[in-house]
Amino acid sequence: MSEFRLTLKHPSGFFAAGREMADALQLLSDGAFKIYVYVCLHADRHTAQFRFRMAELAQATSHSVRSLTSYLEELRRIDVAVVYRAAKQHELGRIEICDRFWPYVKAPAATPLQDPEEALYVSRVRGLFLEPACVTSAFSAADEKLAGEWYRAGVSLDQVQRAILLGCTRKYVALFNNGGGARITSLQYFAGIVLEVASLEVSLDYWRYLASRMPKMECQWRAQANFAPAAAPKTETK
Numbered sequence: 001m002s003e004f005r006l007t008l009k010h011p012s013g014f015f016a017a018g019r020e021m022a023d024a025l026q027l028l029s030d031g032a033f034k035i036y037v038y039v040c041l042h043a044d045r046h047t048a049q050f051r052f053r054m055a056e057l058a059q060a061t062s063h064s065v066r067s068l069t070s071y072l073e074e075l076r077r078i079d080v081a082v083v084y085r086a087a088k089q090h091e092l093g094r095i096e097i098c099d100r101f102w103p104y105v106k107a108p109a110a111t112p113l114q115d116p117e118e119a120l121y122v123s124r125v126r127g128l129f130l131e132p133a134c135v136t137s138a139f140s141a142a143d144e145k146l147a148g149e150w151y152r153a154g155v156s157l158d159q160v161q162r163a164i165l166l167g168c169t170r171k172y173v174a175l176f177n178n179g180g181g182a183r184i185t186s187l188q189y190f191a192g193i194v195l196e197v198a199s200l201e202v203s204l205d206y207w208r209y210l211a212s213r214m215p216k217m218e219c220q221w222r223a224q225a226n227f228a229p230a231a232a233p234k235t236e237t238k
Contacts, residue, residue, distance in 0.1 A: 015041055016103040024080055024101050032074040034061055039081065039095050046107040048097040054085070069154060076152060083152060084115040121157065122147040128161050129187050132168045133218050134175065136183045143187040155194060163193040165210050172217040176224075 008014055017040075024036050038061050043050040058068040072095075075081040080101050086093040094115065099106070125147040126139045137143065150160065167190045171183075 018103050020101045020103045027078055028080065029071070029074060031063065031067060032071040032080075035063075035068070035071045036075060036080060036097070036101070039097060040102075043095070043097060045104055048102040048104070048106060050095045051092045052095065053092060073153065084118055085152060085154060086117060118148060118151045121151040124157055125150070125160055125187070128157075128164050129190075132164065132184075132214075133222055134168050134171045134183050135185075137185050137187075140186070146187050146191065150194065155198075159194060159197050160190075162207055163190045163197045165207065165214060166197065167193045169210055169214050169217065172214070172221050175221055176217075 021037070021040070025033055028036060035057075038057075039050045039052075054065050054068060058065045061068070063071065072081075072083045072085070075095075076083045079098055081098060082096045084094045122144055126143075129135060129143070130137065130139060168184070
């Protein structure tokens, strides 16, 4: 009897699920694996890239937006995929499955995603960070990396701005009390404050007060640090 030949029912929708998917199955939680499979089935075969909106992807995979955010972070953290979330709710984000978990050879012209929204976000964080006088930095590669992580984690620019405002206000108080001290040299200084701001329950008036207060503190510190008159020379008495 001749051997039965396997034939695909739907060859146009075929996806090569082999070792790569088996590895992902071992590493990912059930929810994250479901997102991974969905992206694999719908991504461009040549680039492993998939464009999405959070609400639509959440609905398609039967997850809440909150759960989806957690699963996308898991994909990114384990290096299963590079995830660029859109800055606004209705804009398109992009996901690219990493080579280890993509069964096809990517097209030679395909390059890693260069997300314009993330680049703009990082640029704005850079401006907010370097503006205060108590900051002295060239915005290093580490600072840029941290800003990118905030973008992918969904940290808003308002949250970053408030963290910098709160952190710098505290720094000026410390500089006044210590009669000197070191200025802020890294964006990492604000990492914990960004998380703190997310949990604070204060009114908008509080942030307006800090925003009006900080320039005065900054002027006072500039005068104290850079323009304080030199002490008069002592005169000898005969």
